[in-house]
Amino acid sequence: MYQYNELDQTLINERVEEFRDQTKRFLNGDLSEEQFRPLRLMNGLYIQTHAPMLRVNIPYGLLSSKQLRMLGHIANKYDKNYGHISTRQNIQFNWPKLEQVPDILADLATVQMHAIQSSGNCIRNITCDPLAGVCADEIEDPRPYCEIIRQWATLHPEFSYLPRKFKFAVSGSPKDRAATQVHDIGLNMKKGADGNIGFEVLVGGGLGRTPVIGQVINTFIAEEDILSYSEAILRTYNLFGRRDNKYKARIKILVRETGLEKFKQQVETEWRSIKDGPLKLSQDDIQRVKSHFAPPPYQASSEDPSFTEHLNNDPLFKQWAEQNTAEHKHSAYNVVFVSLKSPNRAPGDITDQQMKNLADISDRYSFGQIRTTHEQNIALTDVRKSDLYPLWKRLKSLDLATPNIGTITDMICCPGLDFCSLANASSIDIAAGITKRFNNRAIDTGNISLKMSGCMNGCGHHSIGEIGILGVDKKGEQWYQLTLGGSDSHNSKLGDRLGKAIAKENVVDAIDTIVNVYKEHRIDDEPFAKTLERIGLQPFKDSVYDTH
Numbered sequence: 240m241y242q243y244n245e246l247d248q249t250l251i252n253e254r255v256e257e258f259r260d261q262t263k264r265f266l267n268g269d270l271s272e273e274q275f276r277p278l279r280l281m282n283g284l285y286i287q288t289h290a291p292m293l294r295v296n297i298p299y300g301l302l303s304s305k306q307l308r309m310l311g312h313i314a315n316k317y318d319k320n321y322g323h324i325s326t327r328q329n330i331q332f333n334w335p336k337l338e339q340v341p342d343i344l345a346d347l348a349t350v351q352m353h354a355i356q357s358s359g360n361c362i363r364n365i366t367c368d369p370l371a372g373v374c375a376d377e378i379e380d381p382r383p384y385c386e387i388i389r390q391w392a393t394l395h396p397e398f399s400y401l402p403r404k405f406k407f408a409v410s411g412s413p414k415d416r417a418a419t420q421v422h423d424i425g426l427n428m429k430k431g432a433d434g435n436i437g438f439e440v441l442v443g444g445g446l447g448r449t450p451v452i453g454q455v456i457n458t459f460i461a462e463e464d465i466l467s468y469s470e471a472i473l474r475t476y477n478l479f480g481r482r483d484n485k486y487k488a489r490i491k492i493l494v495r496e497t498g499l500e501k502f503k504q505q506v507e508t509e510w511r512s513i514k515d516g517p518l519k520l521s522q523d524d525i526q527r528v529k530s531h532f533a534p535p536p537y538q539a540s541s542e543d544p545s546f547t548e549h550l551n552n553d554p555l556f557k558q559w560a561e562q563n564t565a566e567h568k569h570s571a572y573n574v575v576f577v578s579l580k581s582p583n584r585a586p587g588d589i590t591d592q593q594m595k596n597l598a599d600i601s602d603r604y605s606f607g608q609i610r611t612t613h614e615q616n617i618a619l620t621d622v623r624k625s626d627l628y629p630l631w632k633r634l635k636s637l638d639l640a641t642p643n644i645g646t647i648t649d650m651i652c653c654p655g656l657d658f659c660s661l662a663n664a665s666s667i668d669i670a671a672g673i674t675k676r677f678n679n680r681a682i683d684t685g686n687i688s689l690k691m692s693g694c695m696n697g698c699g700h701h702s703i704g705e706i707g708i709l710g711v712d713k714k715g716e717q718w719y720q721l722t723l724g725g726s727d728s729h730n731s732k733l734g735d736r737l738g739k740a741i742a743k744e745n746v747v748d749a750i751d752t753i754v755n756v757y758k759e760h761r762i763d764d765e766p767f768a769k770t771l772e773r774i775g776l777q778p779f780k781d782s783v784y785d786t787h
Contacts, residue, residue, distance in 0.1 A: 241386050241532075243351045258282045258344060259341035262337065280358045283354025283358050284354070288658055289333075289334070290333065291336070291340065292332065293335050293354060294325070295329060295354050295357065296329055296352070296356070297328050298386065300612065301608065301609075302610070303350075303607055304598040304599070304602045306350045307595075308594070309349070311592070312595075320592075321588050321591065324588075324612075324617070327366055328369070328612065328613065329364055329611070355394065360400055360402065360403050361398060361399050365407045366406070368412060369611070369620075370618070372532065373567050373621065374412055374416075375568040376414055377428075378412070378429070381410060381411035383528040384409055385409050387465075387525070388465070392407075397473075401473070402477070402482050403480070407469075414729055415729035415731075418731065420444050421450070421452065422441070422445065423444065423453075424441065426441075426465070429458075435462070437460055437461045438459070438465055439457070440455070440460055441454060442454060443456075443493075443494035443499075446700055446702050446703065450733050451491040456499065463519050463521070468506075468514070470518055471506045472490075476493060479497070479505070537569050540569065540571040545625065546627060559642040562644050562646070563578060563642055571623055572623055573624055575605075576618050577597065577617040577618065577619060578616055578649065581639070582641070582648075582671075585652065585654070586650055587651075587652065589617070596633075604626045604630050613727075646685070646686055646687065647677050648674045648677050650690065651689070653698040654667065655693030662693035662694045664710025664717035664719065665693060666691050666693045666699065666710060673747055676751055686766065687705050688706070689706045690707055691707070691708040692708070692709050692710065693710040694711075703725040703733065704722070704734060706721070706722075706723060706750065707722035708746065716742075718742060721749060721783070722736050723776060724768065724771050738784055739784075741783075749783050755782070760778065
């Protein structure tokens with residue numbers, strides 16, 4: 240993983256002290272709330288319902304064991320003993336005291352972490368395929384390019400106050416596991432006719448109040464031009480993006496109102512003026528960053544009879560291995576998904592003790608590295624097959640081995656009304672009800688992506704869930720709008736509204752009804768999306784609204 244040099248560390252340390260001074264001046268009354276607001280946002284600090292919320296960047300979802308231990312320390316010392324993994328691979332702390340936030344940032348700086356640009360109208364955390372570097376189908380590891388973009392974007396003086404927030408996602412695989420189509424800029428790695436690396440560039444995707452699938456603005460940009468082309472897009476957006484209405488300020492609205500072809504012409508005009516300048520990457524630039532992402536010292540493949548024996552003799556282990564592990568490009572290894580969707584906690588939450596123990600586990604079993612995922616889980620990407628059984632037993636003892644990855648109880652869920660000052664409805668209690676209902680049925684139900692948001696801002700990505708749940712306010716009461724058929728894959732799709740909103744007390748029953756309709760009509764092991772495509776929305780609609 241990338242390691243800070245002296246300049247990196249100095250920048251982060253100085254940023255901490257700058258914010259310490261800004262916070263002190265605000266608390267002393269020398270800065271108004273209006274003056275302090277953009278300063279705190281650029282350091283990841285929100286004001287939520289009960290307390291400030293601090294969002295800490297995890298660039299492209301990659302953590303060292305040392306960094307995870309620090310996050311556990313912060314959860315214990317400054318918060319209520321837990322953190323929350325977000326859909327952008329970051330971690331959020333919901334209970335820090337404002338006066339202690341500079342101390343938190345100082346602690347983070349000791350392990351090369353920060354919260355710079357994790358909020359505000361700027362370029363946010365660069366996200367990536369959580370299987371980058373270990374999946375057999377990728378063209379090349381995309382993480383070095385994420386790091387190159389991160390270094391360019393951090394404290395970029397021209398893009399610190401954009402019309403609205405801006406998000407990148409990068410994928411190195413034909414199978415898009417980074418949801419590139421629903422980002423402001425999505426980059427899909429390609430190989431040109433000459434075998435050289437480049438990227439298909441998508442623009443104008445995004446969720447929230449106006450969910451939009453991104454469009455291809457360029458089918459191939461060479462790797463050396465990826466920064467200059469991105470800069471041209473950002474400059475065009477900064478120049479023409481709306482600032483009079485925050486709900487219409489995202490680049491997706493600009494692309495829609497301008498038209499893709501005209502917007503592309505504007506970008507091309509800007510690009511021509513900068514493409515051969517200092518942003519052009521040399522092979523030395525690229526190789527320098529790639530050197531930080533060398534593969535770990537994998538051991539040669541060998542037969543392990545104990546693994547097969549455990550599969551045959553322990554049905555609980557077999558269930559977990561089938562549901563929570565994935566193939567690795569090296570046959571002696573597996574990817575392990577650590578479920579943060581236990582029935583005992585809110586989706587995506589992880590305790591301080593779990594963090595500290597998981598750091599130790601990663602040192603023992605996965606080269607001391609941890610990944611956060613878009614699904615609000617954690618991945619250990621380099622586990623030998625011979626270590627899977629003792630690893631599972633250790634995770635099981637920590638309540639981190641719920642065998643539900645990809646199932647309906649592996650839901651994405653925003654904090655909702657319990658914490659967020661923007662929410663219209665709660666999410667966590669609905670999630671708990673669904674988990675309780677399906678806890679012993681999730682695997683038999685099949686893999687179904689369920690995503691839930693407490694308001695139209697869509698932090699829970701409800702628009703692209705196979706089952707989407709959106710909380711809405713009706714005269715002070717909590718109601719929920721259901722959608723079906725969304726997807727965040729390489730063929731992303733927005734879900735279709737099922738019908739009128741449903742009262743809170745009926746949501747869990749409605750989800751149960753939808754699943755029963757699917758099970759009644761599916762053919763063999765047909766996925767939910769295929770059944771829905773084949774029979775259409777009407778059977779689901781009839782059953783839900785006849786019952787509720």
